[in-house]
Amino acid sequence: MTDFEKKMHHDGRLYGWAMLIAICAFPFFASVRSGIWPDFKIIWPGVLTMWILMASYVLSEMIAFPPILGPGSLYLTYITGNLQNQKIPCALSAMSIAGIEAGSEKANAVSVVAVAVSSITTTVIIALGIVLMQPLTPVLNSAVLAPAFSNVVPAIFGALAGLWLLKEFKVSVVSVVLCLLGILVLKIDLQWVLLGGIALTIIIARFMYKTGIIKQE
Numbered sequence: 071m072t073d074f075e076k077k078m079h080h081d082g083r084l085y086g087w088a089m090l091i092a093i094c095a096f097p098f099f100a101s102v103r104s105g106i107w108p109d110f111k112i113i114w115p116g117v118l119t120m121w122i123l124m125a126s127y128v129l130s131e132m133i134a135f136p137p138i139l140g141p142g143s144l145y146l147t148y149i150t151g152n153l154q155n156q157k158i159p160c161a162l163s164a165m166s167i168a169g170i171e172a173g174s175e176k177a178n179a180v181s182v183v184a185v186a187v188s189s190i191t192t193t194v195i196i197a198l199g200i201v202l203m204q205p206l207t208p209v210l211n212s213a214v215l216a217p218a219f220s221n222v223v224p225a226i227f228g229a230l231a232g233l234w235l236l237k238e239f240k241v242s243v244v245s246v247v248l249c250l251l252g253i254l255v256l257k258i259d260l261q262w263v264l265l266g267g268i269a270l271t272i273i274i275a276r277f278m279y280k281t282g283i284i285k286q287e
Contacts, residue, residue, distance in 0.1 A: 072175070075141050082145025089149045130265045138162065140178030143185040150189040155222065160188040238275075240284055245271040 101107045131153065136144055139161055147157040162172075164184035170177045209215065235242040248270055252263040278284045 074175075075178075078140075078142040078145065082141060085149060086145060127264070130268055133265075134268050138172045139181050139185070140173075142178060143181040146182065146185050146189065150185075150192065152188075152192060156188055156192065157185050160184045238284065241271065241275045241278060244274050 135147075135153070135158060138158065139147060143157070143161060147153050150157070161181035161184045164180050165172055165177050168176075168180050170180055210219070235246070245267060249263050249267045252258045252266065253260065258266075275284070
């Protein structure tokens with residue numbers, strides 16, 4: 071591990087814990103000031119259900135995204151949020167434009183810049199959205215624009231997926247077919263198909279590489 075990566079891990083953990091404390095501080099001090107505390111006997115079943123539902127997504131992200139983003143941008147992404155629908159597309163797009171292979175030190179540096187700029191842009195847009203929310207609400211809720219907002223994430227990932235699927239077509243076809251079989255035939259929940267699809271794709275790609283079906287460029 072290089073000195074740069076060590077510093078990224080040190081700073082990332084520090085800022086991550088600081089953000090967690092900041093997020094928890096408001097409800098804690100609000101409860102202290104008001105004297106009203108949540109009844110954990112009531113909320114615990116819902117919290118446990120959410121943990122179970124999110125477990126597969128978190129595991130999938132922690133397996134799939136670190137090799138793409140690198141340590142610095144990964145910490146920044148989890149602190150600022152909007153990982154799948156913004157930070158990952160921005161990092162992939164930046165690396166593609168720069169002509170850099172994911173996983174290299176150059177890719178890590180590029181993804182840090184891309185995620186940082188994306189985070190700043192998000193903050194500015196959210197601030198403007200808060201200010202303009204009331205006058206723009208009738209326009210955004212119109213029948214013409216409503217369908218567009220329901221398909222933002224598929225549109226982003228659809229545009230980016232084509233580039234990366236074609237990059238290693240043989241592995242991509244097998245992975246997509248397996249995921250579709252899991253969803254349409256076996257009726258497995260999407261989050262578990264995502265987790266299993268990542269694991270199976272890694273195994274299949276390694277098998278194809280060992281047997282000479284695919285080769286490293």
